[in-house]
Amino acid sequence: MLQVEATALPEVRIITPKRFGDHRGFFSETYSRQAFAEAGITLDFVQDNHSLSAAVGTLRGLHFQAPPFAQDKLIRVPRGRILDVAVDIRASSPHFGKFVAVELSAENWRQMLVPVGFAHGFVTLEPDTEVIYKVSAPYAPEHDRGLAYDDPAIGIDWGLPAEWLTLSDKDRRHPRLAELPRYFA
Numbered sequence: 313m314l315q316v317e318a319t320a321l322p323e324v325r326i327i328t329p330k331r332f333g334d335h336r337g338f339f340s341e342t343y344s345r346q347a348f349a350e351a352g353i354t355l356d357f358v359q360d361n362h363s364l365s366a367a368v369g370t371l372r373g374l375h376f377q378a379p380p381f382a383q384d385k386l387i388r389v390p391r392g393r394i395l396d397v398a399v400d401i402r403a404s405s406p407h408f409g410k411f412v413a414v415e416l417s418a419e420n421w422r423q424m425l426v427p428v429g430f431a432h433g434f435v436t437l438e439p440d441t442e443v444i445y446k447v448s449a450p451y452a453p454e455h456d457r458g459l460a461y462d463d464p465a466i467g468i469d470w471g472l473p474a475e476w477l478t479l480s481d482k483d484r485r486h487p488r489l490a491e492l493p494r495y496f497a
């Protein structure tokens with residue numbers, strides 16, 4: 313029922329639930345605690361988030377919450393398409409500062425599991441893209457933190473010209489990796 317694929321960052325996984333199509337359309341168990349447990353993934357999600365981004369090139373990120381409100385995230389795209397990015401910000405990780413970028417879309421039905429210790433962000437590749445994601449800790453604005461989306465030390469290619477990108481003011485002002493406090497061991 314569940315396809316789980318590794319990425320270049322072993323803790324970041326791509327999960328593709330089965331989609332049952334018929335003449336009416338489709339049905340899919342987009343999250344199953346049991347199926348995740350059978351795949352060796354036991355996370356306690358406590359909140360679902362849903363965002364709509366109207367313009368192609370809307371970039372939200374790179375975000376994470378600092379402990380003790382750090383969040384695991386399970387991201388999926390019921391409408392549209394995104395380039396989803398996770399950056400390893402665990403100070404002692406051999407992959408510190410490294411990222412993975414994977415296209416998630418309503419068409420490929422892929423989900424990305426981004427664990428605690430990683431910054432997360434995405435850019436939309438189609439208009440009116442909706443992103444739904446589960447998180448394992450509640451929103452804690454005082455622990456909301458960010459990392460610069462365009463830090464040359466990380467080198468993310470968002471796949472779109474800079475002038476196409478739409479960001480919040482907050483997302484234009486995050487620190488670069490070199491200035492980021494080490495929130496995760």
Ligand SMILES: Cc1cn([C@H]2C[C@H](O)[C@@H](COP(=O)(O)OP(=O)(O)O[C@H]3O[C@H](C)C(=O)[C@H](O)[C@H]3O)O2)c(=O)[nH]c1=O
Nearest residue numbers: 361363372373374375376385432433434450451452480
């Ligand atoms: C994250 C969050 C936000 N909000 C409120 C706070 C603001 O009034 C409004 C927009 O928040 P923000 O601009 O932080 O939303 P995004 O830029 O989409 O942030 C998210 O985008 C990236 C991709 C992430 O991975 C994070 O989960 C999350 O930070 O929603 C809430 O009420 N609860 C929440 O959990």
